[in-house]
Amino acid sequence: MNCGLRIADCGFMGKGRNKCGVRSAKCGMITMIALVFMLILGYAGSASAMLTAKANHDHITIDFFYHGSTVGVKGLSDAGRDLVIKITSPEGEQVMKQKGKVAGVLWMNVGSLKFEKTPNMYELFSTKKIDDILTPEQQKRHTLGYAALADHVEVSPMKNAADKTQWFGEFVKFKEASNLYKTDFGNIELKDLPDGHQEYFIETKWPYQAAPGDYLVSVYAVKNGKVVEQAESHVKVEQIGMVKTLATMAKDSAAIYGFLSIGIALSAGFGVGLIFRKGGGSH
Amino acid sequence: MYLYLPVALTSINILIPVGLGLAVGLLSGLFGVGGGFLLTPLLIMFGIPSTVAAATDSNQIVAASTSGTYAHWKVGNVDFKMGLYLLVGGFVGGIIGVQAIKLLHAMGNADFVIKMTYVLMLGIVGVYMFIESIQSMRKKKDTAAAEAQEEKETAVSRFLKSLPLQTRFEKSGVTHSALVPIVLGSFVGVLAAIMGVGGGFLMVPVMVYMLRMPMHVVVGTSLFQILFTCIEVTFLQAYTNHSVDFLLAVLLLVGSTVGAQIGTVFGRKLKGEQLKVLLAVIVLVVTVKIVFELTLTPSLLISQAGGH
Numbered sequence: 001m002n003c004g005l006r007i008a009d010c011g012f013m014g015k016g017r018n019k020c021g022v023r024s025a026k027c028g029m030i031t032m033i034a035l036v037f038m039l040i041l042g043y044a045g046s047a048s049a050m051l052t053a054k055a056n057h058d059h060i061t062i063d064f065f066y067h068g069s070t071v072g073v074k075g076l077s078d079a080g081r082d083l084v085i086k087i088t089s090p091e092g093e094q095v096m097k098q099k100g101k102v103a104g105v106l107w108m109n110v111g112s113l114k115f116e117k118t119p120n121m122y123e124l125f126s127t128k129k130i131d132d133i134l135t136p137e138q139q140k141r142h143t144l145g146y147a148a149l150a151d152h153v154e155v156s157p158m159k160n161a162a163d164k165t166q167w168f169g170e171f172v173k174f175k176e177a178s179n180l181y182k183t184d185f186g187n188i189e190l191k192d193l194p195d196g197h198q199e200y201f202i203e204t205k206w207p208y209q210a211a212p213g214d215y216l217v218s219v220y221a222v223k224n225g226k227v228v229e230q231a232e233s234h235v236k237v238e239q240i241g242m243v244k245t246l247a248t249m250a251k252d253s254a255a256i257y258g259f260l261s262i263g264i265a266l267s268a269g270f271g272v273g274l275i276f277r278k279g280g281g282s283h
Numbered sequence: 284m285y286l287y288l289p290v291a292l293t294s295i296n297i298l299i300p301v302g303l304g305l306a307v308g309l310l311s312g313l314f315g316v317g318g319g320f321l322l323t324p325l326l327i328m329f330g331i332p333s334t335v336a337a338a339t340d341s342n343q344i345v346a347a348s349t350s351g352t353y354a355h356w357k358v359g360n361v362d363f364k365m366g367l368y369l370l371v372g373g374f375v376g377g378i379i380g381v382q383a384i385k386l387l388h389a390m391g392n393a394d395f396v397i398k399m400t401y402v403l404m405l406g407i408v409g410v411y412m413f414i415e416s417i418q419s420m421r422k423k424k425d426t427a428a429a430e431a432q433e434e435k436e437t438a439v440s441r442f443l444k445s446l447p448l449q450t451r452f453e454k455s456g457v458t459h460s461a462l463v464p465i466v467l468g469s470f471v472g473v474l475a476a477i478m479g480v481g482g483g484f485l486m487v488p489v490m491v492y493m494l495r496m497p498m499h500v501v502v503g504t505s506l507f508q509i510l511f512t513c514i515e516v517t518f519l520q521a522y523t524n525h526s527v528d529f530l531l532a533v534l535l536l537v538g539s540t541v542g543a544q545i546g547t548v549f550g551r552k553l554k555g556e557q558l559k560v561l562l563a564v565i566v567l568v569v570t571v572k573i574v575f576e577l578t579l580t581p582s583l584l585i586s587q588a589g590g591h
Contacts, residue, residue: 062287065287066287067285067294095588097585102395105578106577106578107577107580107581108395108398167584170583173583173584208287208293208294209292209293209330212292246290246529246530250521250525250528250529251525254522254525255521255522257529258527260529261521262342262345265342265532268346268533268537269346269347269536269543272350272543272544273350273354273357273540276541276544
């Protein structure tokens with residue numbers, strides 16, 4: 001400490017650089033050794049509490065025969081910790097149609113709702129029910145659970161908080177029906193290791209409805225109602241080959257794509273017409 | 284076997300679109316309707332986003348109606364002249380309809396008006412066609428009654444005959460003012476644009492009851508007309524909304540082009556009245572389905588924006 005202060009002093013003094021330089025070289029050595037020692041200690045300290053996360057299938061490719069995938073997330077944490085795993089897509093804006101009753105009896109679209117700061121995919125896994133292991137404040141801080149997500153997203157137009165809770169609930173139902181939102185409590189596999197760690201593992205079906213993009217896997221270690229550690233991993237979903245070519249063409253060369261679609265349809269119609277005529281089907 | 288659809292961004296069992304295409308193509312060949320009013324909701328039910336379902340459906344109809352028009356043309360059932368006049372009208376009507384939709388949206392009650400128009404149109408057309416074709420089946424045996432019917436109609440036909448630009452439609456065996464198909468075509472065009480459908484189920488009764496064309500020529504001519512409408516819609520959807528799924532369209536058209544051929548063959552074995560009754564029943568079933576959808580509490584109160 002002393003040495004450290006003196007180095008600082010030297011730095012600020014400016015004068016007598018020679019003397020100070022020699023002394024500072026010595027001091028520097030000591031500081032370096034101290035730092036390295038502290039780093040080793042620090043590393044050892046954090047290693048005993050280090051949370052790790054790894055998605056086994058972190059690059060999903062979409063070809064014509066893609067029908068979803070399976071993703072496993074595994075890692076190590078301190079023994080006895082509860083764990084929460086969240087898989088999300090980046091947040092964005094989604095516009096949805098809102099159904100309501102007209103004239104008291106007829107159900108139809110009555111308007112549209114804009115959901116902002118809303119992920120297209122949100123999956124949550126935890127060792128126990130989220131309310132049993134995390135305080136509401138902690139859930140909110142890390143956006144863990146539908147209640148916290150409801151608080152996080154912005155829905156418009158909304159009259160009041162109850163309105164927002166109801167319509168976000170409907171939104172979740174819609175997303176769950178498309179396999180894009182999910183909560184799964186109590187199904188993380190845990191295995192205690194002899195060195196005081198535990199190994200956790202989940203395997204989840206990756207929905208084919210999840211659009212191409214980068215997905216974030218966040219793992220939270222929980223103790224006494226609080227998140228004490230966090231680790232991350234990524235899953236990239238990407239279209240390849242002809243799927244990618246067609247998707248890109250539909251967006252970037254829309255006119256050619258339109259003509260191509262019409263051309264194929266016309267020739268298929270004529271082609272089948274000719275086949276049937278030759279086959280004698282329609283005389 | 285499942286295939287991944289690059290624009291719909293979802294995976295589907297190929298038997299579903301091929302089977303649905305076959306069924307809808309059959310209806311096209313039989314009745315001269317595009318079948319969008321059946322296929323689009325079915326595709327949505329199988330997880331296709333509504334915008335993609337509507338756009339891809341029109342791409343598929345291009346194939347089915349080409350196949351159907353070709354089959355009907357081979358047996359001399361397409362009145363190209365009438366088809367062109369109706370197309371001109373439909374084109375004008377489409378432009379008016381799109382403006383009407385904008386106005387409705389601005390007024391804030393678009394969906395109510397659209398749904399009500401849809402239900403009323405389907406209901407009226409279905410009931411009228413059903414009753415009329417049952418009656419004409421009976422009247423075949425009772426020629427005196429048929430003559431009385433002819434008498435009654437002369438009031439309307441006298442007015443139609445007084446219009447300028449009278450022209451003969453050889454294939455259909457009728458003479459009308461060129462204005463009649465243009466005006467009727469634009470009327471269907473307005474409604475079709477408002478309802479977001481091709482309008483075949485409206486065009487067929489218009490040709491049968493107002494233009495007095497024989498049912499078999501109606502089917503062929505309607506398909507010819509639908510073909511052009513759907514080419515236009517497919518291009519606009521692909522160009523402005525990027526919502527045509529090429530692969531889904533191919534799967535659908537594999538079924539629908541074959542279905543349209545089979546439908547044409549079947550249709551030739553049925554009498555005009557029988558075809559009308561069957562179409563009326565289908566239209567009424569769809570009406571009932573929509574009425575149920577409107578009155579039963581939906582399981583999801585939120586849906587994707589776009590489409591119908």
